[in-house]
C-alpha cells in the first residue's frame with residue numbers, strides 16, 4: 203500500500219494549511235479520499251499524482267465544503283463512483299457507505315467506521331492500521347463539534363481499533379494515535395469543566411459563557427467557539443445537569459443536584 207497526500211490550495215482559519223486529499227494505492231489501483239473544494243489547479247494536481255494507476259473510487263469523509271464538492275465532478279472525470287455516507291451540500295453519493303462497508307483497492311480492504319460528532323455524516327476509513335480521520339481528529343488542534351455526546355462515543359470507537367497512524371483531513375500525520383485520542387478526550391473534559399465554572403461564576407447566556415471560557419482567544423473566533431459551547435451545553439442538558447431555557451438565544455440555568 204502506498205499513500206500520498208495532495209494538499210488543496212485552500213488554507214485558512216478553519217482549514218489550516220489546506221485540505222489533505224489522500225491517494226491510497228495498491229497494485230496499481232487507487233482511491234481518492236476527500237478531493238476538497240472545486241478548484242481546477244487541485245483537480246490537475248490530483249490527476250497528475252494518480253499517473254498510470256487505475257482509479258477505483260472517490261470517497262468523502264463528510265460533506266463539509268472543504269472536503270466534498272470536487273468528489274462528484276472528479277469521479278465523473280475518472281469514470282468511477284463517488285462514495286460517502288449521505289448526500290449533503292454539493293455532494294450526491296453514487297453509492298452510500300455505512301459502518302463496516304469495505305472498499306477494495308488492490309489487495310487492501312478499506313473498512314468504513316461511522317464517526318458522527320463533528321458532523322452526523324462523518325466517516326473514517328481504516329486501511330490496515332492506518333486511519334483516515336477527516337475532521338474527526340485533525341493534525342494540530344481541536345475540531346468543531348456538532349454533537350458532543352456522539353463525538354465522544356466516536357472517539358472511544360476509534361480508540362478500540364488497532365492503529366499505527368492517523369491521517370487527518372488537515373495538518374500532519376500523527377504517529378501516536380492513542381496519545382492523540384486521549385488528548386482529545388481530555389481537552390473536551392477540560393472545556394466542560396470550564397463551561398460549568400463559567401456558569402458557577404454567573405455566566406448564564408451562550409455569549410457570556412463563550413467570553414468567559416474563550417477570553418484568551420481572538421474574538422473573531424468566538425462564533426466558531428460558540429458552536430463548541432453549544433455542543434457542551436446540549437451534553438450537559440442531556441445529562442440533566444443544566445436546563446437551556448431559550449434555544450434560539452441560549453440562556454442556561456444549573457439544575458439542583
Ligand SMILES: [Zn+2]
Pocket residue numbers: 264266320321337
Ligand atoms: Zn468538517
